[in-house]
Amino acid sequence: xxxxxxxxxxxxxPGASVKVSCKASGYTFTGYYxxxxxxAPGQGLEWMGWINPNSGDSNYAQKFQGRVTMxxxxxxxxxxxxxxxxxxxxxxxxxxxxxxxxxKFDPWGQGTLVIVSx
Amino acid sequence: xxxxTQSPATLSLSPGERATLSCRASQxxxxxxxxxxQKPGQAPRLLIYDASNRxxxxxxxxSGSGSGTDFTLTISSLEPEDFAVYYCLQxxxxxxxxxxxxxxxx
Numbered sequence: 001x002x003x004x005x006x007x008x009x010x011x012x013x014p015g016a017s018v019k020v021s022c023k024a025s026g027y028t029f030t031g032y033y034x035x036x037x038x039x040a041p042g043q044g045l046e047w048m049g050w051i052n053p054n055s056g057d058s059n060y061a062q063k064f065q066g067r068v069t070m071x072x073x074x075x076x077x078x079x080x081x082x083x084x085x086x087x088x089x090x091x092x093x094x095x096x097x098x099x100x101x102x103x104k105f106d107p108w109g110q111g112t113l114v115i116v117s118x
Numbered sequence: 119x120x121x122x123t124q125s126p127a128t129l130s131l132s133p134g135e136r137a138t139l140s141c142r143a144s145q146x147x148x149x150x151x152x153x154x155x156q157k158p159g160q161a162p163r164l165l166i167y168d169a170s171n172r173x174x175x176x177x178x179x180x181s182g183s184g185s186g187t188d189f190t191l192t193i194s195s196l197e198p199e200d201f202a203v204y205y206c207l208q209x210x211x212x213x214x215x216x217x218x219x220x221x222x223x224x
Binding site for chain 1: 119150151152154156161162163164167168173205207208209212213214215216217218
């Protein structure tokens with residue numbers, strides 16, 4: 001079955017970087033864009049950007065430009081999201097989601113909790 | 119950037135009642151609007167995509183309508199498992215989510 005499995009929770013200090021992985025299985029990894037969405041505790045969903053696993057092209061929400069980098073390794077069908085210059089308000093659950101078409105994000109990864117704390 | 123405004127913020131209903139959730143876009147998104155359900159501790163789940171298309175495995179009591187700037191998610195008769203937070207999502211140049219509507223048990 002189509003599945004996205006993310007890396008485990010992480011704790012980082014302010015100013016550090018975090019890299020979250022998202023391993024895809026059950027479909028052709030290079031055939032679908034991968035998006036990243038985050039959710040701060042008790043808050044709503046926030047779209048961060050996408051990567052085209054085939055070409056490596058990416059596009060980010062303006063809010064994260066300069067701080068986020070999305071990459072992929074096609075040999076292991078895995079997408080990565082790296083966020084630098086971490087602040088306490090970056091504490092959130094980070095999700096990857098496959099874009100099947102237009103507005104159809106399916107499936108989603110299970111989420112990765114990133115805590116930023118000194 | 120297109121802003122999505124969901125209303126109401128909270129909807130208090132009883133099982134068996136009809137739920138009507140609204141999502142309004144700050145400019146036209148054509149039919150590029152989806153609805154997602156999220157329960158505590160879980161990833162969002164796709165319900166409706168492109169305004170009115172039910173995702174695979176989604177019960178017929180969920181329906182979506184609208185185009186342009188005004189969209190509605192209707193749950194015809196609430197089941198106990200439907201009490202959750204619902205988000206709309208639009209795709210234009212970028213993707214943005216609404217702030218969510220919580221459907222709670224009255």
